[in-house]
Amino acid sequence: MEQRPLGSVGPVSVLTLGGGGLGQVWGVTDRDEAVATVREAVDAGIDLLDVAPGYGDGEAERVVGAAFDGNLPAGVRVVTKCGLGNPAAGDVAALLEKSLDDSLQRMRLSFVDALLLHNPIVAQAAPGTTGATSADLFTEAVRPAFEDLVRRGRIGAWGITAVEEPDVIIRVLGDQPSPAVAQCVTNLLDSPGDLLMPGSGGSRPRDILTAAGRHGVGVMGIRAVAAGAFTDAVDRDLPPEHPTMVDFRRAAPLRELAGELGESAASLAHRYTLSMPGVDTVVLGVKNRTELRECLAAASAGLLPADLMATIEARVADQISK
Numbered sequence: 001m002e003q004r005p006l007g008s009v010g011p012v013s014v015l016t017l018g019g020g021g022l023g024q025v026w027g028v029t030d031r032d033e034a035v036a037t038v039r040e041a042v043d044a045g046i047d048l049l050d051v052a053p054g055y056g057d058g059e060a061e062r063v064v065g066a067a068f069d070g071n072l073p074a075g076v077r078v079v080t081k082c083g084l085g086n087p088a089a090g091d092v093a094a095l096l097e098k099s100l101d102d103s104l105q106r107m108r109l110s111f112v113d114a115l116l117l118h119n120p121i122v123a124q125a126a127p128g129t130t131g132a133t134s135a136d137l138f139t140e141a142v143r144p145a146f147e148d149l150v151r152r153g154r155i156g157a158w159g160i161t162a163v164e165e166p167d168v169i170i171r172v173l174g175d176q177p178s179p180a181v182a183q184c185v186t187n188l189l190d191s192p193g194d195l196l197m198p199g200s201g202g203s204r205p206r207d208i209l210t211a212a213g214r215h216g217v218g219v220m221g222i223r224a225v226a227a228g229a230f231t232d233a234v235d236r237d238l239p240p241e242h243p244t245m246v247d248f249r250r251a252a253p254l255r256e257l258a259g260e261l262g263e264s265a266a267s268l269a270h271r272y273t274l275s276m277p278g279v280d281t282v283v284l285g286v287k288n289r290t291e292l293r294e295c296l297a298a299a300s301a302g303l304l305p306a307d308l309m310a311t312i313e314a315r316v317a318d319q320i321s322k
Helices: 031-043 059-068 089-107 135-151 166-174 205-214 243-250 252-261 265-275 289-301 306-319
Strands: 003-005 011-013 015-018 048-050 077-082 114-117 158-161 181-185 218-222 281-284
Touching: 011 015, 015 031, 015 289, 031 059, 031 289, 059 089, 077 089, 089 135, 114 135, 114 181, 135 158, 135 166, 158 166, 166 205, 181 205, 205 218, 252 265, 252 306, 265 281, 265 289, 265 306, 281 289
Parallel strands: 015 048, 015 281, 048 077, 077 114, 114 158, 158 181, 181 218, 218 281
Antiparallel strands: 003 011
16 A cells, blocks of 8 residues: 655555544444454555544544454554543643553553544633643643653654644644644545534634645544545434535535546545645544445545546535535
């Protein structure tokens, strides 16, 4: 599988196996199928696994532990996360370390290649909130705690979830020391879906992507199929007003074009994100081997030519700002 440099983390496969599907966030699967999916992904050349405690209350991490029993195949690396929220500054280091310890125990590992802040960084967050970390707290306590974990050899690098308030995120990407990696929304409609908190002013994902590249921050592209919106059919029950269903309706031109080209909407959406400048690896939200194989085939089909990229963008242009 093609390799691309992921910032200071080094070369990784262009596909990353994400933990959302493995943890049953994106629909029902079971432990045996999830474990088989991890093993098949690694056998196919995927060498980066992206999990989190929040994916199925630790289930995605337990899947990794069950798949390899603490003995990762050579060259395979793991990213996990911590949903820290906005605690008191004096509590940050202990909370990060406790989250890391719990994750390592579930995965049966002693080290992760990167630990990411799972929740967004915002200009202001109420004390004690669980949904976001204030920029001041990040600068004062979170970033130094991450750096300390790197110095002590507990993690290889650290990163952020680069969504929510773009001006704040862009500033964090440029501050020193900068994150090694950032998870950025990367899809043809620039849609973060339900990642944005109520009242957010928008995400400007392409500005964030550009800023990450400018500062040498590795980019893990997320939401390539917008939580299932850019597929032929959403495979879980959601109300019509849910952001995924809104995006599904907006993506009708993509499905039409995919049909003309003789491939699935999900395949075309993944190929689009793989072809976006600045994306180092695309995080897959697959929950079974069937979905995995579709993504592997999309990667094998190669980058989209410039004229097809332009055609896709023209087809959905009137939907991007909605």
